Amino acid sequence: MSKPLVKIEDVGQTFDTKNGKFVALRDINLDIREGEVVSLIGHSGCGKSTLMNLIAGLTLPTSGVLLCDGREIAGPGPERAVVFQNHSLLPWLTCFENVYLAVERVFGTKEGKPKLKLRTAAALEMVRMSHAMDKYPHEVSGGMKQRVGIARAFAMEPKILLMDEPFGALDALTRASLQDELMRVMSETGATVVMVTHDVDEAVLLSDRIVMMTNGPAATIGQVVDVDLAWPRDRLDLVEKPEFAKYRAAVVDFLHRKHLKKAA
Amino acid sequence: MSALTMEKTTEEAATSAAKPVELVSPAAPAKPASENAEKFRAVLKAVIPPVFGLALLIGIWELISLKGGSIPNPAVTWKAAVALFSNPFYENGPNDLGIGWNILSSLKRVAVGFGFAAAVGIPLGFMLGRFRFMSSMVDPIISLLRPVSPLAWLPIGLLVFKKADPAATWTIFICSIWPMILNTAEGVRRVPQDYLNVARVLNLPEWQVVTKILFPAVLPYMLTGIRLSIGTAWLVIVAAEMLTGGVGIGFWVWDEWNNLKVEHIIIAIFVIGIVGLMLEQFLLFIAKRFTYETR
Numbered sequence: 166m167s168k169p170l171v172k173i174e175d176v177g178q179t180f181d182t183k184n185g186k187f188v189a190l191r192d193i194n195l196d197i198r199e200g201e202v203v204s205l206i207g208h209s210g211c212g213k214s215t216l217m218n219l220i221a222g223l224t225l226p227t228s229g230v231l232l233c234d235g236r237e238i239a240g241p242g243p244e245r246a247v248v249f250q251n252h253s254l255l256p257w258l259t260c261f262e263n264v265y266l267a268v269e270r271v272f273g274t275k276e277g278k279p280k281l282k283l284r285t286a287a288a289l290e291m292v293r294m295s296h297a298m299d300k301y302p303h304e305v306s307g308g309m310k311q312r313v314g315i316a317r318a319f320a321m322e323p324k325i326l327l328m329d330e331p332f333g334a335l336d337a338l339t340r341a342s343l344q345d346e347l348m349r350v351m352s353e354t355g356a357t358v359v360m361v362t363h364d365v366d367e368a369v370l371l372s373d374r375i376v377m378m379t380n381g382p383a384a385t386i387g388q389v390v391d392v393d394l395a396w397p398r399d400r401l402d403l404v405e406k407p408e409f410a411k412y413r414a415a416v417v418d419f420l421h422r423k424h425l426k427k428a429a
Numbered sequence: 430m431s432a433l434t435m436e437k438t439t440e441e442a443a444t445s446a447a448k449p450v451e452l453v454s455p456a457a458p459a460k461p462a463s464e465n466a467e468k469f470r471a472v473l474k475a476v477i478p479p480v481f482g483l484a485l486l487i488g489i490w491e492l493i494s495l496k497g498g499s500i501p502n503p504a505v506t507w508k509a510a511v512a513l514f515s516n517p518f519y520e521n522g523p524n525d526l527g528i529g530w531n532i533l534s535s536l537k538r539v540a541v542g543f544g545f546a547a548a549v550g551i552p553l554g555f556m557l558g559r560f561r562f563m564s565s566m567v568d569p570i571i572s573l574l575r576p577v578s579p580l581a582w583l584p585i586g587l588l589v590f591k592k593a594d595p596a597a598t599w600t601i602f603i604c605s606i607w608p609m610i611l612n613t614a615e616g617v618r619r620v621p622q623d624y625l626n627v628a629r630v631l632n633l634p635e636w637q638v639v640t641k642i643l644f645p646a647v648l649p650y651m652l653t654g655i656r657l658s659i660g661t662a663w664l665v666i667v668a669a670e671m672l673t674g675g676v677g678i679g680f681w682v683w684d685e686w687n688n689l690k691v692e693h694i695i696i697a698i699f700v701i702g703i704v705g706l707m708l709e710q711f712l713l714f715i716a717k718r719f720t721y722e723t724r
Contacts, residue, residue, distance in 0.1 A: 253623040
């Protein structure tokens with residue numbers, strides 16, 4: 166087992182609301198090792214996105230500490246790239262320019278323009294978006310926007326890639342093809358990934374570990390499942406494998422029997 | 430025509446193959462003609478109401494001129510307008526210039542006052558939108574000053590600049606600046622959090638946050654502010670020029686009142702309206718070009 170890249174120690178998050186304090190998360194302890202893919206899964210409102218924002222540094226915890234590569238996470242930074250749920254491409258920049266903005270920010274001090282452009286083109290090539298790189302985001306489909314969002318994040322060569330329900334806004338078929346793409350890109354780059362999802366199949370298909378969260382308020386980690394399926398994975402093969410069914414059943418059991426959302 | 434009809438009928442045949450009874454409908458070949466009629470009707474629908482409204486306006490005007498006596502009727506006014514616009518740029522000494530010069534000098538004042546207002550108002554709006562302290566500091570002042578008629582500032586302008594012309598420009602500056610500040614600030618506040626999160630994850634320096642994210646996101650709001658400002662500025666310039674004199678459409682109106690050329694005053698009203706409409710349409714056109722689709 167490789168060393169932990171991100172350490173989350175006794176983290177809690179409380180928000181001040183009109184009705185007083187709201188405890189979103191408590192007692193979160195988790196190590197994320199280099200090169201592994203971790204899914205955070207739970208019912209809506211369980212604080213999985215809150216936890217991801219904490220790792221991203223977009224919010225700071227009210228208690229406990231988060232470390233990335235031995236240093237405390239004090240704010241967001243390009244070494245922890247984020248793929249946002251709604252792609253968050255800037256509508257006034259082309260797909261190429263959106264990725265280039267990130268590339269320039271990370272490598273601009275060390276590399277010249279031609280090299281940066283090559284990096285950008287390579288990232289778009291990796292997600293098979295070369296044909297549309299000069300289009301504006303509103304000119305391409307939702308799935309293509311998310312591809313560009315993923316290219317932007319990978320192009321930054323982050324230590325860890327954070328994905329907040331990356332395929333949540335897509336239809337089932339587009340989602341499946343993007344999951345396959347993502348698996349290919351992850352295996353090519355050996356990236357460390359933390360992904361928030363509420364899709365059980367997606368979690369089992371893509372993860373090395375599935376972190377299941379209890380219902381909020383005061384949500385915490387309920388159970389962790391190690392998904393011991395060999396890479397590369399193929400969705401068609403997996404469906405027939407009994408292990409896949411077993412992992413799937415474990416997650417479904419946790420979500421729907423032990424932690425059924427009362428008023429959904 | 431006949432080829433088109435052929436195509437239509439074959440298409441019709443293909444789609445209604447399931448219902449062969451309707452295939453021999455006599456209405457099918459006549460379809461293109463009725464389509465043309467439809468288009469014609471749509472154009473009529475768009476054109477008739479405004480024309481009707483305009484005719485009504487001129488009719489009422491004619492009626493009033495019949496009764497009132499001192500108000501010239503539309504025909505007289507039209508003749509005066511033709512005479513006036515046959516030589517809009519004559520120069521007959523400094524106090525007798527063509528209507529074209531008067532319009533241009535009014536537009537120039539609006540442009541200068543407005544330009545200064547943009548130069549001050551837009552950066553100020555950015556700061557108000559970005560920093561809460563700034564907005565809490567300046568908002569009460571703006572709320573206090575904004576309802577004041579810009580003409581109340583005219584004496585201050587005369588006092589400071591000692592001349593009529595910059596004083597008129599100064600009132601334009603004052604009336605243009607408020608919508609500019611407020612709309613820019615509102616635009617900055619409404620920049621989607623997602624875009625700002627992108628900026629935070631990338632650790633963009635402040636100047637790049639402004640040029641790459643805030644400015645393009647705020648541009649549509651800014652253009653709304655500019656449009657509102659130009660509208661008010663064009664309203665105010667007429668009044669300001671009546672007070673300051675010199676050359677300008679407002680002064681011209683007052684001058685023609687002193688000459689008792691009422692038909693010229695009516696022409697001026699139309700001219701002011703048309704110029705205002707053109708300014709508005711021009712800015713709407715620009716705004717459309719710079720509005721990004723966000724979905």
